[in-house]
Every structure is written in C-alpha cells, then in structure tokens.
Amino acid sequence: MTMEAELREKIATLTRIFAMRGLLGIHGHISAFDAETGRIYMCPGFAWDKATTQPGDLFVFDLKGNILEGQGRRVPIEWPIHTAIHSRRPEVGAIGHLHSPYATAFAAVNQEFRPVLLQGSMFANGVPIFPERHLITTPDLGERVADVVGGGRAALLRNHGTVIAASNPEELLFVSMILEDTARAAVEAAALGQLDFLEPEDMPANEGARLADRAQAAWKYFATLEARWDRQPPIGSVALG
Ligand SMILES: [Zn+2]
Numbered sequence: 001m002t003m004e005a006e007l008r009e010k011i012a013t014l015t016r017i018f019a020m021r022g023l024l025g026i027h028g029h030i031s032a033f034d035a036e037t038g039r040i041y042m043c044p045g046f047a048w049d050k051a052t053t054q055p056g057d058l059f060v061f062d063l064k065g066n067i068l069e070g071q072g073r074r075v076p077i078e079w080p081i082h083t084a085i086h087s088r089r090p091e092v093g094a095i096g097h098l099h100s101p102y103a104t105a106f107a108a109v110n111q112e113f114r115p116v117l118l119q120g121s122m123f124a125n126g127v128p129i130f131p132e133r134h135l136i137t138t139p140d141l142g143e144r145v146a147d148v149v150g151g152g153r154a155a156l157l158r159n160h161g162t163v164i165a166a167s168n169p170e171e172l173l174f175v176s177m178i179l180e181d182t183a184r185a186a187v188e189a190a191a192l193g194q195l196d197f198l199e200p201e202d203m204p205a206n207e208g209a210r211l212a213d214r215a216q217a218a219w220k221y222f223a224t225l226e227a228r229w230d231r232q233p234p235i236g237s238v239a240l241g
Helices: 001-019 079-088 102-107 118-123 140-147 168-191 207-227
Strands: 029-034 039-042 059-061 067-069 093-096 154-157 160-164
Touching: 001 029, 001 039, 001 093, 001 168, 001 207, 029 079, 029 168, 039 079, 059 079, 067 118, 079 093, 079 140, 079 160, 093 168, 102 154, 102 160, 118 168, 118 207, 140 154, 140 160, 160 168, 168 207
Parallel strands: none
Antiparallel strands: 029 039, 029 093, 039 059, 059 067, 093 160, 154 160
16 A cells, blocks of 8 residues: 555544544544655545545645645645644644544633543643634644644644644544543543642653554554444434334
8 A cells, every 4th residue: 555545544534533433523624744745635624524534535735735636625724733733843644633522621711731640641741722712724823833732742722622743643543532531531520629630740751652552552443443333323213113
C-alpha cells in the first residue's frame, strides 16, 4: 500500500470511529500529513456524514492551504489549524479539531485542563487554552493557535473545542479518547467535591514509549468495534408492531 493509500485509509477509519464515539459530528475534522510530499489528507467539514466517510471522500490540501483535491464537498473551513501546525512540526503526523463535549466544557469555563485520573497523566503539565473567541478560519488565527499548542499534544479553544497534535492517526485516536474521558471524569467528579488534580511530577518517565504501545492496541480495539457498528439500528418495530 502506498503512503497516500495508507493515510487515506487511516483518516477515513478514524473519522468513522470518532463519529461512533460522538467526538466528530456536524462539527470538527481530522487530518494526516505526509512530510515527503507535503500533502495533508483531511475529512470533509460541517455537516458531512462522518459515520460513512471513505478514503476517496477526503480533501487534499497543501501546506499553504490550497485545495488540491475535494472540490464540491464540504470544505473544512478551519483548515488553517491543520496547515499551521503541520507546517511547524513535521513530526506531527495527525491533527484533530474536535468539539468533543466534555473537553470543550473546560473551554466553556475558560479554564486550563488538568487530569484527575492516572490514565490522563500525559496531560499532567496541563492543556493550555487559546484565549480568542474565533473560528480558526484564517492563516493568522491558525498561527496563533499553533503558538498556544507549542510543542505540546493539545490545546483548548475558548468557547469552542479542542486541538490535538499526535505522531500518527493511531496516537490521535488514543490521545483524543484520553482527553475526553478524563475531562468527563473531572466534570462528573466535580459534583462530589473539590477535584484532586494530577501534578506535573505524576507524568511517568517512559510516557512516550507507553503511549506508542497503548495507541496501537487501542486502534485495534476501536477499529474492531467500528467494523461491526450498526450505523442505522432498526426503528419502528414497537410502534408498528
Ligand atoms: Zn471548530
């Protein structure tokens, strides 16, 4: 399989997995970057049916934001998030911009995210928040978001959503799930009392190696679930019976 075919397959699969998990819906988009060719493969944007996305549905952008393929489909208007970060950080092979509900809850209170579960220790240094209330629709805004992400794995966009930068699509899936799951735990635990946040020293020393291994296992797990996902459960049998 060529690199292009592999990246298209993975981004299409991950788009469907995120749809299955409620992390991509009417909003949000994800991309993969081929540093050899400078081509960015991105799922279509607003109101595209993420749950049935196939490799041939993807947009191809260059790093300047020119659309090389995909005309006629729903343009992901916040593409400057992807071009800005992929331009600066060639080691980032995959980026997600999600409006995932629980991580976005932290963006809705303009509060930096900190984990409250050990499984979220990769974020023990905190997830910074981009302070401007804008959709990221211009290269200038994309650059300012990339400033906030810096060399890190994620940022929150104020009153808006999240940005996740990962080595590859497998790690994008795992890191996004961890951020959302640990944000959900924090929101639910807040009803019980004061949150007991992890500290930077709670991040394991071998965090990078652990991440690569767990990301591959999580990919297999969710790809298996997605392959047997019933996209359209039968309805009406009770009402009509
Ligand atoms: Zn958005």
